Amino acid sequence: MKITAPISTPAEVEPLVRAGARELYCGVVPPDWIQRFNTSGVNRRVFGNLNGYADLERVVDKATALDAEVFLVLNAQQYGEQHLDALTEIGARFRSIGGKAAIVADISLIASLAANVPDLDIHVSSVATCRNVESARFFAALGANRIILPRDVTVAEIAAITTELPELDVEAFVLNDGCVFEEGACHTVHLPMNKGGPICIDNYQFEYQATGGGQPHERALRRLEQNDLDYKRWLWYRFGNGFSVAPNGYPWGPCGTCAMPAMHAAGVHSVKIAGREGASERKIKSVELVARVLERIEAGEPEHAVREFAVGLRDAPSHCASGYMCYYPEVRSRQATGDAEGKVLTAV
Amino acid sequence: MTSTQHTPTPDSTTRPIELGFALVDERELAAFAHHDRLTRDDYLDQLGEARDYVTVPDGAEPTHFFLGSEFCEHLLPSVESIDRAVALCERWGLAFGLVTPIACDGLFDPLRAALARLPAGSEVTVNDWGVARLVQREFPDLRPVAGRLLGKMLKDPRLPSATWARMYPNGLRAGPFRDILDGLGIGRLELDFPPFGAADMYAGIDFPVGVRAPYGYIAKGRICKLGSLSLDTPEKFSPGHKCRRECLGFNEVGARPGTHELHTSQRGNTMYYRHAAGMAAAVAEAVRNGWVNRIVLSGA
Known part of the structure; x- marks a missing residue:
């Protein structure tokens, strides 16, 4: 299992790879893009992008020298149909300088890249909301090599995809930054x-x-208001515990580190750290945190020991116990209830 | 990549506009069952006050009735409700369609059971590429329609100006998009009318287009605040749990203080905006020009 980390400057490559990331992803806004299309929207984020092709080349060169791969977000x-040729050219240029894969959500762009830049791998972005086996088959048929699952899937759902489609790499979120809505079904801008x-x-x-x-009756209203308070607390966790870090510098916020043994067992290829727009120090500490857990898994430590280690890393187990800081809360629940089999929950 | 030319969107002068109603709560079928036939006023009455924000063209009468949710895997209707709705549609002389959401794998077997109840030729509104694949492979006699979740466009009611909206164009006319829909046997698109939209935003789309009115959806999650109401605190706001469908009993309505933005609401996991009068007029203009040939009325 590899760690996939975000970068926004060439200077971040070396410290992130040294910390344990084997895969890096980044965005770029080419200098002529804004002039041509009157928007900086080359990918999902307006900020946190590299400055241009020269920086992109530096990133690829540095990463290659350190035996790491670079993925470009076009997600x-x-x-618009007017963008597709320009984006395909960006993909081709990225491949020509040694880039490994494009991270893409738009199905037209996936098809265009697959047809025109066949040696560039395609990673289906979490923004595409691909979270079932049939959908993964659909994207594989379009030319995808990897599915990046959206937030808010269960480990059992991940395992269903890895089991049915072993030829497809699966990447899943492990740390930082939580959307409330599904990215692929949120039609807003930040x-x-x-x-x-x-x-x-x-x-x-x-x-x-x-x-x-009319208003709900009083008893219902009281329950709704209590639920709202719980929701506000969950939102606080969802957004990095009020955008803060633990005393030892590790980031708070949505976390799946205690689920990593289960993800590893499920055949997850890579675990994703979110936060291209974050500070370099936060990215480095994020990779360190995840790498420390991964080391234990790779050393063959038992699952329960790795989970305990992960929960103790920030020295504040009460946050983990809340259940609101988890990407995969069912793993925590399973532990709390002693459900060793990991019952698969279904929607209906 | 080759592409197939579709029959152009029918001109409104040669073919009457289609009018559908989309029902999410299967329990409400009981109220519909009292009708021997359905009229446009029956449809509009279901919208309550929101009927004032729809312009239904003269002469448009119900042609379609849809059941199911685009947004939640917990709201797939039971096979009993589907059977009932199919029978009612036969009585009313309307075409029936099943609406389906983004699906987790656990939903596929219930979906298969639901799809198996549909008469040949029924429409299935798909909002998940995997579900589209399922329909194409296992239910080739059904007619998949690409739902609102597959027709991506910016719909943020908070945008300060139309300039912001223009920065993020949609890809509904892109050749690969058309080819992929063709490949899946999808022959129709259902879309929203976005804030800062214009009637001609539907012009030149290579598929017949239906527009949902008078509510557009802004965003939908898998995590559901209201659906967590009955869960113990640590289990709330997570995927994969049971749901008591609290969203069918409660809705949230409100605004950002100090703004005069579109009327906004949230039901369960989904945020909506309600069309303003100008938006209803633009949809009507799109119908007059033949760019839209179906209006699907639905609540929020």
Whole structure:
């Protein structure tokens, strides 16, 4: 199992690889893109991109020298048809300088890259919301080599895909940055904070209504309000415990480190650390944290010992016990209830 | 890559506009069952006050009735409800369609059971590429329609201006998109009308287009606040749990303080905006121009 880490400058390559990342992903806004299309939206993030092709080449050169691979994000949820040729050219240029794969969500771009840049691997972005076996087969048929699963899948769901499609690499989130909505079904932009920021933490003031009109009765309202308080607490965890770090420098926020033994057993190829826009120090500490857990798995330590180690790494097990900081909360629940079989939960 | 030319969207002067209603809560079928036939007013009445934000063209009468959720895997109707809806549609003389969401693997067997109940030629609104594949491979006599979740476009009601909207164009006219839909046997698109949209946004799309009205969806999650209401605290806000469908009983309505943005609401895992009068007019213009040939009424 490899660690996939975000970068936004060439200077981050060496410390991240030294910390344990074998795969790096980055975005770039080519200098002529904004002039041509009047937008900086080459990928899902406006910020956190490399400055241009020269930086991209430096990143690939440095990573190759350290035996790491580089992936380029071209993962806007959708592109206009006028963008496809330019994006395909970016993909071809990236491949020509030694880039390994493009991370893509838009099905038209996947098809275009597969047809025109056949030696560039295609990783289906989490933004494509591919989270079942049939969907993975669909993307594999389009030319995908890897599926990056969205947030909010269970380890059992991951295992279903890895079992059915062993030829396809599967990457799953392990640390940092949580969306509330499914990325592929959230049709908003992250506005500047003075205009509201991400919609999931914007200042909407909602009131409950009963279906058919009127307010819910008092007892229901009390339960709803208590649920809202729990939700606010979950949101705090979802956004990095108020965008903070632990005293030892490790990042808070959505985490799947205690699920890594189960993910490893499920055949996950790579674990993804999110946060291209984050500070370099946060990225490095993130990779260190995940690498320490991975070392134990690779050393063959028993699953329960690795889980305990992961929970203890930030020296604040109460956050883990809350269940709200987890990417894979069923692993924590399984441990808490002693369900050694890991019962598979289904939707209905 | 080769592409197939579709029959152009029918011109509204030669073919009447189709009118559908999409019902999510299968329990409400009981109220519909009292009708011997359904009229446009029956459909509009289901929207309550929101009926004022839809412009249904003169002469448009119900042609379709849909059941199911685009947004939640817990809201797939039972086979009993599907049977009932199919029988009602036969009585009303309407075409029936099943609406399906993004699916986890656990939903595929229930989906197979549901799809097996549909008469040949029924539409299935698919919002997951895997479900589209399932329909094509195992139910070739059904007609898949690409739902709103597959027709990606920016729909943020908070955008400060139309300039922002133009920065993120949609790819609905892209050749590969058309070819992929063709390959899956998808012959129709269902779309939203976005904030800062214009009637001609539907022009030149190579498929017949239906528009949902008067609510567009902004975002949907798999994590559901309301669906966690009955769960113990540590189990809330996680995937893969049981759900008591609390979203069918409660809705949240509100706004960002100090703004005059579109009316916004959240039901279960999904945020919606309601069309403003100008948006309804633009959809009507798109119908007049033959760019849209179906309106699907649905609540939020």
